[in-house]
Amino acid sequence: MTELKTINTWLWEVWQIIPRDISLYQKAITLPDYECLEFLGDSLLDFVIADYLIHNFPTKAPGWLTKKRMTMVNESALATMGEAMNIPELAIIPANTCREQITERVVADMVEAMIGAIHLDQGIQVCSEAITRVFQLKGITEELQLQQLDPMGMIQELLAQKGFPPPNYLLARESGKPHEPMFEMEAHCEILGEEIVTRGMGKSKKEATKIAAQKLLEILQRMNLPEPEKTTLANGSNPMEMLHTILSRNGEAIPEYDLRCQSGPCHAPVFTIHATCRWENRQLQAVESGTSKKEAKRKAAEAILHQLFGEP
Numbered sequence: 001m002t003e004l005k006t007i008n009t010w011l012w013e014v015w016q017i018i019p020r021d022i023s024l025y026q027k028a029i030t031l032p033d034y035e036c037l038e039f040l041g042d043s044l045l046d047f048v049i050a051d052y053l054i055h056n057f058p059t060k061a062p063g064w065l066t067k068k069r070m071t072m073v074n075e076s077a078l079a080t081m082g083e084a085m086n087i088p089e090l091a092i093i094p095a096n097t098c099r100e101q102i103t104e105r106v107v108a109d110m111v112e113a114m115i116g117a118i119h120l121d122q123g124i125q126v127c128s129e130a131i132t133r134v135f136q137l138k139g140i141t142e143e144l145q146l147q148q149l150d151p152m153g154m155i156q157e158l159l160a161q162k163g164f165p166p167p168n169y170l171l172a173r174e175s176g177k178p179h180e181p182m183f184e185m186e187a188h189c190e191i192l193g194e195e196i197v198t199r200g201m202g203k204s205k206k207e208a209t210k211i212a213a214q215k216l217l218e219i220l221q222r223m224n225l226p227e228p229e230k231t232t233l234a235n236g237s238n239p240m241e242m243l244h245t246i247l248s249r250n251g252e253a254i255p256e257y258d259l260r261c262q263s264g265p266c267h268a269p270v271f272t273i274h275a276t277c278r279w280e281n282r283q284l285q286a287v288e289s290g291t292s293k294k295e296a297k298r299k300a301a302e303a304i305l306h307q308l309f310g311e312p
Helices: 002-015 022-028 035-056 062-073 075-084 104-122 124-134 151-162 205-222 239-249 293-309
Strands: 168-177 180-191 194-202 256-263 270-279 282-290
Touching (some): 002 124, 022 035, 022 104, 151 205, 168 205, 256 293
Antiparallel strands (some): 180 194
């Protein structure tokens, strides 16, 4: 009875919800039962925020809309919100699990699971109103704040603005017991001919990558990175990296590369790639073929660059 009273009080204080089926909300904060509700809540959260942004910022580019949404729904932001909601203390821990399993990722997932529970219990209208209120959507401004992104997103944004390719993240070492593994990830980044390598340890590859990225970000922020030179096709850069940099610099999403078909014999296949992206409210696309997917993507990216620069 005390547990039910606590959850009921919490639902009203945080979400302003009076539950009809309390078991849904209990499931949303129970290990590992929350996972199906998290699947639903993740989609609902993306939909409600995207819908709000489209209606309130109709002139913004798709890249801006995507980045704005990501500042609100990335794992770090959701975990911070879940901590403020006291989800770790409220979480229900069955006998066959332990409190150490309530990681940052689980807290973020439980926030989304709670959204899924609200939808099933109260319907889309109440769920949408709860998201609008709790995520303070009406306070959204046009400013894009990089510090709200995860370190990987911040690095990619920073390097794109300066005309550098994104870093590579590699698994350096795996240790520990089978049920308690530890991962060491490396972040590799080349700046003006100098390779920068940072490392991070964590209980998952994602956690270790985030730590390595945070260390790399701190180094990059201390560096006086030069402003990018004017990009042309003649400078010999990788067409995909060049295209992605130009699009990111202008708030547009990177292209989508879809395998249209694969032909030829097994020993000499031919891949055809369809690349699409948006640029200043225009849809750009190219279809190119190659002996590998990578080659076909490179050719498609180069074809789109020619469209951007108006070259034949």
